[in-house]
Amino acid sequence: MVSNADKPRYRTRKGNYYLCDNGYANTEGFLGPYKGVCYHLKEWGPMASRPQNAMELFNLHHSKARIVIERAFGIMKMRWGILRSSTFYPVKTQIRLIMSCFILNNFIWSEMPDDPIERKLDSVTENDQTELEIDAAFIDDIESSPQWNAERDALAQTMWLNYMNNT
Template identity: 60%
Template sequence: MPPPRRLTDSDYVYLLLQEILLNQILQLFVIVHYLTKLNSRKRKRNTQAAPYRMIPRIPDQVKHMSRIVGLTDVDCVVNLRMDRNAFGRLCQLLRDLGGLVDGRYVSIQEQVSMFLSVLAHHKKNRVVRFDFWRSGQTCSRYIHLVLRAILRLHVILLVKPELVPDDCTDSRWKWFKGCLGALDGTYINVEGFLTPYKGVRYHLKEWGPTNARPQNKEELFNLKYSKARNAIERAFGIMKMRWGILRGTTYYPIKIQNRLMMCCFLLNNFIRSQMNIDPIEQHFDMLVNEGALGENGDEFVDTVESSPEWNAARDHIADGMWNDYINAT
């Protein structure tokens, strides 16, 4: 049996070239396979997402706007929370003072309608896009433009609070010298709380026409306290009923959330100045009269001990109210 032949240098070179060639073929196969899968995914994605075409959408866009602001005031209030006259004036204000301009394809009326639908019904971008037959990018862009334009109207829509002067003679306010306003269910960082008297009539329903009049300073103070609380809760209740975005959880950034709330208050002032009859307020008062909103009178602070300073201030206010009440009767 002949001995095995020793490999020469040329044999080693041949084997090395063969191994390199096999590796190159394998890498080429992997690359071709990857590109094939990538192209198939692109083709599948392109077949699923229909291209955006503007011209076929125009009739539906015009029809949707006509249904909102072109038919009846009822439809306009339901969708945008204001009648057609108020809506037209708001658009004019935003054009003249807010710096809002017609887009190339989107009018000011449609821009404002998008924004109001978000506030009134807490609609997401995908819902607004579907309703108005626009792209999501277009809706987002114009909603932010209207947001900034409405904030520019704060000069004429914002009602600035006024301090109650020390020499005030109005029986409604003279007991609250130095006060600016109140917060709905929120307690700021102070040394104590001005709470009603415990164990004394408090709820407004206890002061009906057939019930006795206040018999002492404690009952009179609780009556006025309850009326003031009722007015504050009514104002915030109407706000939440008018603007759905205030009733639910929102995922906007904190900065945008603050601006949206400011817009709600500014628009609420605008609506109250432009609409003599507000269906939202009428509906809210009807629910209150029917007892559908429940009784919130037990929510005042009674789990924190009042400080002697605040108790003394309450007694001082109650004494003044009672003296005026006795002199008037």
């Protein structure tokens, strides 16, 4: 069991959080999906039924958002080799390298509407994408926070009410 003193602290702006997979506990600054509830987009294929409750709807939206984030990082890693492996630069230098890569990437996107890196990523099969998912069960030692579970529940209920009002 990891004590509170041993937990890593990740700072987010108030009201923001990191979307994470089931390998992470739903704790301060980390918003994970509901465990044991339909999650992956392939489970929500064209013939799948619509979400039946707030937890399923939350997981559907969580999965869609995570795929966008993972795709962005995939493009960055394909384009910039320095982002593909661990680095031993000081943290300040690492931050500058990452920011530089994103700035250059944004410039490339503004000048080249048809990006060959994106086309290459589009050609990756669904099986290859599922291999990228990490099963970090060892992180489950950090227990979920009741406060963050309540935050997720409130968000899920808001999404569900909006969904029900618009269907």
